[in-house]
Amino acid sequence: MTFTRTLLITGGMGFIGSNLVRVLRRERPGWRLINLDALTYAGHTVTLDDLRDDPGHVFVRADITDPDALRHVFDTFQPDGVFHLAAESHVDRSIDAPLAFVRTNVEGTVHLLQQARQAWGDRRDVRFVHVSTDEVFGDLGPDDPPFSEDTPYHPQSPYAASKAAADHMARAWAHTFALPVVITSCTNNYGPAQLPEKLLPVVITRALRQEPVPVYGQGLNVRDWLFVEDHALALLAAFERGQPGRTYGIGGEREVRNIDLVHATLDAVDQHLHRPPGHSRPLVRFVTDRPGHDRRYAMNIDRARRELGWTPSTTLEDGLQRTVAWYLHHTAWIDAVTSPEHRDFQTRWYQHRDAPPQDAP
Ligand code: NAD
Ligand code: DAU
Secondary structure, eight states, X not given: OOOSEEEEEETTTSHHHHHHHHHHHHHOTTEEEEEEEOOOTTOOGGGGGGGTTOTTEEEEEOOTTOHXXXXXXXXXXXXXXXXXXXXXXXXXXXXXXTHHHIIIIIIIHHHHHHHHHHHHTTOOSOXXXXXXXXGGGOOOOTTSOOBOTTSOOOOOSHHHHHHHHHHHHHHHHHHHHOOOEEEXXXXXXXXXXXXXXXXXXXXXXXXXXXXXXXXXXXXXOEEEEEEHHHHHHHHHHHHHHOOTTOEEEEOOSOEEEHHHHHXXXXXXXXXXXXXXTTTTGGGEEEEOOOTTOOOBOXXXXXXXXXXXXXXXXXXXXXXXXXXXXXXXXXHHHHHHHTOHHHHHHHHHHOGGGGSOOBOOX
């Protein structure tokens, strides 16, 4: 089979990366995708098991902090573009063990930028899409306008600081070496195949098992939620229409308080399982807050609309139904990624969740 282009996706066995692989196979079937992933606790080949024999999807186990491995991948596959998603991505883990975030998110990104630069030389028909987050801007007060691409950086967690540092590196390579980098800053994603350490899958998997659902603090923090397929389509638009050196804010324009999202998710699970309305709400436990917990994130997406021709298309209501249905139909996947080894590992990381639970109001 002849492919028109070869794209390197880092972190393609993780949540957003695996959804991106699926979206690209569907939207650009003539592209060959090289999925480079170290398979940390967050990456699982089972997530893309159905694409194992797909000639358009090649999996390479490699670490982005290993320059020799990266050089080998660039030499072998000669990619025409990079979607860089590999990262340590969980704020709670960054509070307990920040150095892994510096190593992968900062050093790993620099190794990848260097390899791309060396492999591509003066080529300008290539793109390096650096996938970042709205957390680099800090947090918003209740009446502040959403972040924009021009908001000064003010990261507040070790995770956010490591992503901010990586963004600065990506911009430096664009400016100094004219590497055609496009940066995206996205809000909270949800959807199929998100590891049950992030809010939505924690709630769904615990509701399935009728286990307590931990809500940090009073559940009043606000996040802006985007269905993961919409993010994948935004990344494709950024690759094809993004201007080198430019940043694009991506988001769902759908701000919700955590407690309201938790209740809506519990209700959706109950509805799917034909349980009585409100059945699972008493599972909520308000636990000790995340240290330095950012209050509110939201992103202005006018530039992405105008310049990329992208807009979110899935409503939170539809996306939540699709997400809950996916988890109910993929209990084997949940079991695989929450095996005992994995659970022990998680328990060791989440110190601050061990506070005595309080009753839901
Ligand atoms: P994830 O934790 O689900 O997946 C990360 C993937 O990267 C895993 O497959 C893991 O094995 C791989 N990986 C980690 N370290 C690696 C290394 N050193 N070398 C190679 N592979 C490695 O993360 P996600 O939620 O899919 O996020 C993907 C990217 O999108 C990250 O860069 C994250 O900062 C960014 N982002 C995430 C969100 C969100 O809501 N999840 C929002 C905005 C931006
Ligand atoms: O804004 C984009 C960011 O969104 C991404 O860059 C990160 O990679 C991604 O993990 C996410 O960060 P958050 O910290 O917002 O996501 P998380 O799912 O961990 O938490 C969402 C909110 O829910 C947050 O306010 C903390 C709270 N929470 C989280 C968990 C896991 C709970 O109340 N209980 C929980 O068990």
